[in-house]
Amino acid sequence: MIDERAIGERYRALAGDLNERQRRLWAGAEALSHGRGGQAAVVRATGLNEGTVRRGVREVQAGESIEHGRVRVRGGGPKALSESDPTLLTDLERLVRDDARGDPQSPLLWTAKSVRSIAGALRDQGHQVSHETVARYLRSLGYSLQANRKTKEGSSHPDRDAQFRHINRTVQTALSAGQPAVSVDTKKKELVGDFKNGGREWRAKGDPIPVRVHDFKDQQLGKVNPYGVYDIANDEGWVSVGIDADTAQFAVASIRSWWEQLGKPRYPNAETLTITADCGGSNGYRTRLWKTELQRFADQTGLQIQVCHFPPGTSKWNKIEHRLFSYISRNWRGRPLVSRQVIVELIGATTSTAGLKVYAQLDENTYQRGVEVPDAELAAVNLTPDEFHGEWNYLIKPRLID
Numbered sequence: 461m462i463d464e465r466a467i468g469e470r471y472r473a474l475a476g477d478l479n480e481r482q483r484r485l486w487a488g489a490e491a492l493s494h495g496r497g498g499q500a501a502v503v504r505a506t507g508l509n510e511g512t513v514r515r516g517v518r519e520v521q522a523g524e525s526i527e528h529g530r531v532r533v534r535g536g537g538p539k540a541l542s543e544s545d546p547t548l549l550t551d552l553e554r555l556v557r558d559d560a561r562g563d564p565q566s567p568l569l570w571t572a573k574s575v576r577s578i579a580g581a582l583r584d585q586g587h588q589v590s591h592e593t594v595a596r597y598l599r600s601l602g603y604s605l606q607a608n609r610k611t612k613e614g615s616s617h618p619d620r621d622a623q624f625r626h627i628n629r630t631v632q633t634a635l636s637a638g639q640p641a642v643s644v645d646t647k648k649k650e651l652v653g654d655f656k657n658g659g660r661e662w663r664a665k666g667d668p669i670p671v672r673v674h675d676f677k678d679q680q681l682g683k684v685n686p687y688g689v690y691d692i693a694n695d696e697g698w699v700s701v702g703i704d705a706d707t708a709q710f711a712v713a714s715i716r717s718w719w720e721q722l723g724k725p726r727y728p729n730a731e732t733l734t735i736t737a738d739c740g741g742s743n744g745y746r747t748r749l750w751k752t753e754l755q756r757f758a759d760q761t762g763l764q765i766q767v768c769h770f771p772p773g774t775s776k777w778n779k780i781e782h783r784l785f786s787y788i789s790r791n792w793r794g795r796p797l798v799s800r801q802v803i804v805e806l807i808g809a810t811t812s813t814a815g816l817k818v819y820a821q822l823d824e825n826t827y828q829r830g831v832e833v834p835d836a837e838l839a840a841v842n843l844t845p846d847e848f849h850g851e852w853n854y855l856i857k858p859r860l861i862d
């Protein structure tokens with residue numbers, strides 16, 4: 461594989477000290493050194509004209525002589541634009557630097573940096589240049605088309621990685637002991653109705669599914685809140701499709717449904733259920749109702765509930781995101797979610813080549829928003845905080861009820 465980045469770096473390191481003929485011969489020699497595909501690689505890496513590189517190859521192979529002291533043969537074409545317009549490259553690079561958007565004087569302050577808009581800005585500065593030439597020079601300067609990449613997670617907690625390791629140890633300990641461990645979260649709310657759903661699927665040519673132009677909520681169908689429970693050991697998912705508020709009561713009700721339908725049959729001898737969850741939302745570590753509802757669940761099932769929360773800003777590391785929700789989104793891409801039943805069926809039909817199975821159920825119960833938990837009720841929760849970040853890691857045991 462030809463390393464075009466290295467070619468571009470070598471060219472930019474030498475180009476300023478070479479005349480046109482020397483650049484051409486260097487490009488020809490570089491292309492020949494890479495064998496098949498070398499010419500195209502040099503063109504892409506340097507931004508040089510394809511004909512220039514081909515000519516350089518011919519000259520290197522044939523050893524043609526050019527009259528001493530000349531860059532071109534007599535009667536050669538015009539000078540390169542960067543030579544006749546010496547400030548062009550400097551002005552071009554100033555426009556496309558990352559900090560140009562923050563410069564109040566930048567002509568591209570709020571403009572997308574396409575080659576056409578850049579060429580227009582350069583012409584406003586007095587340069588006679590086309591967008592094709594701009595594209596060629598940008599490549600020669602080491603620029604390429606780039607998309608945004610999600611890498612910033614905001615401020616990072618100093619114990620972020622230590623909490624990751626703690627979660628991993630806790631889950632591995634549970635799995636080694638044959639105890640259930642699940643990852644839980646709420647998938648984003650979905651509009652129900654004939655609305656556009658991102659993605660595409662194969663259909664007869666010229667026969668797309670018609671959908672509404674505007675995504676205004678249908679007052680009768682409303683939205684749904686899919687709450688997922690992912691069984692890590694069995695690669696199995698459970699989704700409760702709620703039609704009311706996404707509250708802590710709904711979250712624990714979803715976990716209870718999973719336990720009754722799948723968990724208990726899979727783990728008949730379970731004593732402890734390990735739950736990994738985000739730090740916010742209906743299952744947040746600061747949510748009082750989450751803890752009191754888990755206590756009721758523990759009392760009803762006799763299970764000890766071991767909870768580990770991911771640190772703030774790290775929800776994408778929760779396994780349910782890439783082991784369950786991503787496959788659901790992929791399965792229903794391009795399909796309008798026209799009814800609640802369609803949503804349940806699409807979720808339940810989700811699989812993966814690794815063996816994922818998903819079960820879904822509509823939850824038509826109502827859940828009151830803004831339920832306040834008194835201090836006395838919270839204090840009655842049989843909760844033992846872990847020595848390491850007890851606010852994130854804790855054990856809720858069943859209470860002895862007479």
